[in-house]
Amino acid sequence: MRCQAMAGSSQLLRCFLLSVSWNCLPGSAELYADSYDLLMEPVEDILDEHEHCGWGNPLDLTVKATTSSSFEEFIEMREDDCGNRVLMMGGFLQCHSVDEHLYHEMMVHPAFTAFQLQAGRGPETIFLGGSGDGAGPREVLRWRSVRNVTMVDIDYEVTRFSLEWMPTLSNGSFKDPRLKVVTGDAMAFLQELPEETAFDVLIMDFPDVADSQVLEKLYSEDFYRLCRRHMHAASVLAVQTGPCSQTTRAGYKARCQMLQQSILPNIAKVFQEAEVLLHPMATWKVDRKFPSEWSSFTLARLSSEELDYSREVWREHIDGELRSPHPIVPDMASMCFTAGEGNNLRQGIHASEDCHFGGVFP
Ligand SMILES: *[C@@H]1O[C@H](CO)[C@@H](O)[C@H](O)[C@H]1NC(C)=O
Numbered sequence: 001m002r003c004q005a006m007a008g009s010s011q012l013l014r015c016f017l018l019s020v021s022w023n024c025l026p027g028s029a030e031l032y033a034d035s036y037d038l039l040m041e042p043v044e045d046i047l048d049e050h051e052h053c054g055w056g057n058p059l060d061l062t063v064k065a066t067t068s069s070s071f072e073e074f075i076e077m078r079e080d081d082c083g084n085r086v087l088m089m090g091g092f093l094q095c096h097s098v099d100e101h102l103y104h105e106m107m108v109h110p111a112f113t114a115f116q117l118q119a120g121r122g123p124e125t126i127f128l129g130g131s132g133d134g135a136g137p138r139e140v141l142r143w144r145s146v147r148n149v150t151m152v153d154i155d156y157e158v159t160r161f162s163l164e165w166m167p168t169l170s171n172g173s174f175k176d177p178r179l180k181v182v183t184g185d186a187m188a189f190l191q192e193l194p195e196e197t198a199f200d201v202l203i204m205d206f207p208d209v210a211d212s213q214v215l216e217k218l219y220s221e222d223f224y225r226l227c228r229r230h231m232h233a234a235s236v237l238a239v240q241t242g243p244c245s246q247t248t249r250a251g252y253k254a255r256c257q258m259l260q261q262s263i264l265p266n267i268a269k270v271f272q273e274a275e276v277l278l279h280p281m282a283t284w285k286v287d288r289k290f291p292s293e294w295s296s297f298t299l300a301r302l303s304s305e306e307l308d309y310s311r312e313v314w315r316e317h318i319d320g321e322l323r324s325p326h327p328i329v330p331d332m333a334s335m336c337f338t339a340g341e342g343n344n345l346r347q348g349i350h351a352s353e354d355c356h357f358g359g360v361f362p
């Protein structure tokens, strides 16, 4: 394991998981802690501001509206004690209006940054799997370079319901002529697409695989092979890879069950490069006492070129600021590790079962 500081306004820690060595460069403990603080700061602010909002068990929040579809029996809009809306599906929290921007900015802008760095231009054609609540397209469409977004979500009821009860999520993006919404199965859609159709960036924003068995195929080796078929040399694939727990400032091993047990091994069968980005959420916790769960996204690409994520290339492409105070990769990806190098992704993952973020910590 090799940890390295990257230049930039904030110093970054990147750990490259190699099968050969687990030693980190000296100084990585402080870098790790700095990165951790940077990522936690906005989350702490959110927690302080909303202390009185009654964020306990999401299942105790007040139900404002419910619906169901042929895919999901329980789609609910709940509200916390401060009137903030919370979208839930099958009893699982999907989107809390107070911190969903942390998640969605992380899902889109690092992947787009990676594309710009590799291709030397902003991404134009985007595939978006899932994301029916509309927040994914909202962030994607902020990039002026984007010309064509194909969003395939299986359940239009989620879109309709979100538009009615939480319109801030999509913020008008369903009216943007660049967005084409297809109601259907993302896997079937990609299978039917002519092989030569390649997207600059593909984003897979599906619910956690644990939420439902039918989602398994969307995290499978076959699915990643299919994605790869619709990528060109500079394309980037970004995948929502589930929550991580036990991420602490002292660098204890982060447990990212979905990611480690199934998704990353499957991605590794298809791609040689993958980078995992972690960032904390504010609302993914049952009680203030508990550390929040972290969210993870994995970026897969065909090139092994090392990218300097600390460059804020998004500034040339979008108007205004990102909503997280420390947006984009310099902070949000500062907890990233690269799972292997060259041909070693598979071995790297194997070894990573023992990886503590930051590596040198007990
Ligand atoms: C947008 O992408 C879809 C799906 O690949 C394609 O069918 C359509 O022709 C594209 N439209 C434009 C304007 O490029």
Ligand SMILES: *[C@@H]1O[C@H](CO)[C@@H](O)[C@H](O)[C@H]1NC(C)=O
Residues within 6 Å of the ligand: 138, 171, 172, 320
């Ligand atoms: C929502 O849309 C308005 C008008 O286009 C824009 O000014 C604002 O920045 C958008 N907000 C977000 C969070 O995307």
